[in-house]
Amino acid sequence: MHKLMMLPGSRLVQHAAIALAIWVALTRLNQSVDPLLSYYLALVGMYATAMFGMTILVGLSGQVSLGNGALMAVGGYAFALTSLNWKTVPILGLPWNAVWSVVFAGIFGILVGLVIGGLAARLKGPYLAGLTLGVAVGVPAIANRFPGLFGGENGLMLTVPYPQGGYDASAVDTGPADTGADAIPTEAPDLPTEQAPIGGESLAPSDLLTVDDLGGAVSSAAPSVAPSDLITPDDLMGATGAPIASMPAEPSALASAGTDLGSTASGGVDAGSVDVSAVGGLILEQWQATLSITMACIMGFVALNLVRSRQGRTWQAVRDDSIAAAVSGINPSRSKVSAFVVSSLFAALAGAVFAQLLTYVGPGAYGLGLSLSLLVGIVLGGRASLLGAIIGAVLLVWLPVVVDRLSADRGWPEPVTNNAPNLLYGLLVVLVVLLAPGGITGTIRQSLAPVLRRRD
């Protein structure tokens, strides 16, 4: 393996080169595909960011946690609240900028991670899983508990900061401290005509997600629907029986779906009401994907360095035998807490990206289903592998799309369509644990091992 990756310079340079190459490739891809695929790309980047943290926590450190969805909520809410309420950076006094919101999302993630990780380090196996399960279930309750601050069940509407001008995420009033007030969607009238082919021509009708597929009972009048109607906890983890919140009904994707469902000509107008200002040649989904890809590549770089560092080996040593590690001078509980805190940072940053993808934060989007889907993704991809995290992220986004297509072709009834992805995930998780604990990457590596060894 190492011979294949012989790049000049230190390991740091190699990792940077890998991350940069992936970033360039994905950015190119993002600019050439239609908005729906860009949106999927954005979701993959978001999941990958969170799951790099899961690789470290579950894979390297051996702590099975269901709390990372909740930590994503911490990041998402921190991002939303700081960008909605703060006009300047506290202490520093600098003018506010979305990047600061991301920074604060990370800081809050680390702080909450310290608290939960401090508890978690004393716990083993099922106790940790149970405690973090409680966290995953309890966090939405906290959002409901302080409706004044967190917006309660309805959550908070957000705007996605564009590089220039701005973007008004929705037609409805976004409540207190709407930073989108100065958004100028003036270019809207011209652009839809350019966008219509992107969404309209390249996809055949059967390839499309229908509005129903995206969110169950969401009405098709997406742009004007209040957030409470779009995403309720029931939609995401309740009545539809979907613990995996992989495909929440976000306004923009609904709009594109609406575009595609209608005729191409009128569809462009629909899209225009949401996918308004294309700044720098990017429409909203492409901009969201750019943010998400960039975050995933930066954090992937960080994770790659951590995994292949002394710290990475420390985590694995404690996972494999904490007594032996302690004898070798490692502090096991410090190692466990550090893994938890690092994964919290990843989760919080992914949560901030997720908030941008949904242009919304709310208890339903960050429920138990999100935590479970992170666990599913990491297990399927390969618990201890960063590549596995990426593969898992792709699976989480891609499988529901495939099921939707199959369902549209075969005419499956709605309950089957809605639940088929989760049934697959659940069964696959059990099968992977039983037959191939290394997940996809582990299995491939195992089957390639004899070949590679012969070469050496």
Add this chain to the structure above:
Amino acid sequence: MTTFIDYLLGGVSSGAIIALMALAIVLIWRSTRVVNFAQVGQAMFTTYVALTVRDATGNWIIALLAAIAAGAVLGLVVHWLVIRPVKRVDTSGAIIATFGVLISLQALAGMLWGGDTRGYAPPVSNDGIQLAGRIWPFSWYDVLVIGVTIALVIGLTLLFTRTNIGLAMRASAFNPEVARLSGVRVSRSLAYGWILAGMVGAIAGVLVAPTSQVSPNSFDILLVFAFTAAVIGGLDSLVGAVTFGIGTGLVISLVSGYSDSSNAPVVALVLLALNLLLKPDGVFGHHHSRAV
């Protein structure tokens, strides 16, 4: 003071149901050292079975028996197909596998019965009993729930103390090697543990259905409460599970009464965290010395 007593009374029957679910978790932990996070998934599934049978027959007791039978089968199936093969592979794997089972069962239930929340009419009135000039927050249904719980606890106690099967199960849980050498069929005893747990969970599901409604996810919160109760009780102890199950029900009822029901999961979480910090082996648990 009257409100305090009212809140306490209101928490007894929900506590009894939490106790049953905690019992199911403890039964499995004792036999296989696995926390079965799919337990509420199994209970949800068997409650749907009960719902179907009840729609067909109109009889609450037949529906309950159907759920118990389904619970036994499901427990055995999960043990045979998932837990027994996975257990020795890795410790994280068993936990992850139970979550896989939970996700599968919830999706399967959504497929078979749809995602809509369904009601489950109680067999006896669920309205407060009128006595001594006032309406008490206690119904005949609560009486039924508590009666069934007490009967089950007595039955389990007799099973574990007075029967050969119970003795074999205790021996297998206490020390599988020695039990095997003494002629106990350990793997069969472990399977009994899963069957029993499945049955107890199924009863809990049917009992909780009238108050929580039935949907693929409506029992999730019960898992958190039951896990809390089981862990505080020591995970090993049947007495602990029942005591702290009812205790959890009372605390939740008080919290919901005096503040807001949305606080209940947070309170359960705080209780769990405090307990894990202060008394990691639980109140009734055996103390295990831990490395470093």
